Amino acid sequence: ETGVTQSPTHLIKTRGQQVTLRCSSQSGHNTVSWYQQALGQGPQFIFQYYREEENGRGNFPPRFSGLQFPNYSSELNVNALELDDSALYLCASSISGRSTGELFFGEGSRLTVL
């Protein structure tokens, strides 16, 4: 158990809809990052938030957006869902503003887009 919690654990959406995924960081961690893991692949970096500001972003389109709140919890929003967005979405927290160092992952939210 890492202390990072994600919700919901599973959800099904249809193409074109919007989804919000939530993450509570481990206590004392001020940085949260989000990763997308397609079936049979390794996780891919979406973006990172440090002190409520995005300070790093991977190769994902603008319809992937996020928020970090003063208590360091976070949301990942995906608009205009596409079939290829079906994946496990992983949230990770850490204690620095960069990705250097150990990441503590939640159990993920599995999104299916029909």
Added chain:
Amino acid sequence: SQQGEEDPQALSIQEGENATMNCSYKTSINNLQWYRQNSGRGLVHLILIRSNEREKHSGRLRVTLDTSKKSSSLLITASRAADTASYFCATDAGGADGLTFGKGTHLIIQP
């Protein structure tokens, strides 16, 4: 895009044997990390090795890093059935680009 490539993609060994997984990457790194994932669940951090280190141990785990060859290996000694999982290497290039993961090695320990 995925920088790391783990080898082999799948490995099946008998309980008690040693398991070795390799990882190659393409760009300069600050550190390299290994993670474990059980059946589509969250990733668990195993070990981090910095670019100026060559070898690191943690319990039954031994990690080596060769920055000249841009490669790393993870050795699990005296394997147990509970070690069955997918193992990923991840590189940190030092920017704000997060970790770059490989596709993983799926390890099966036969009892």
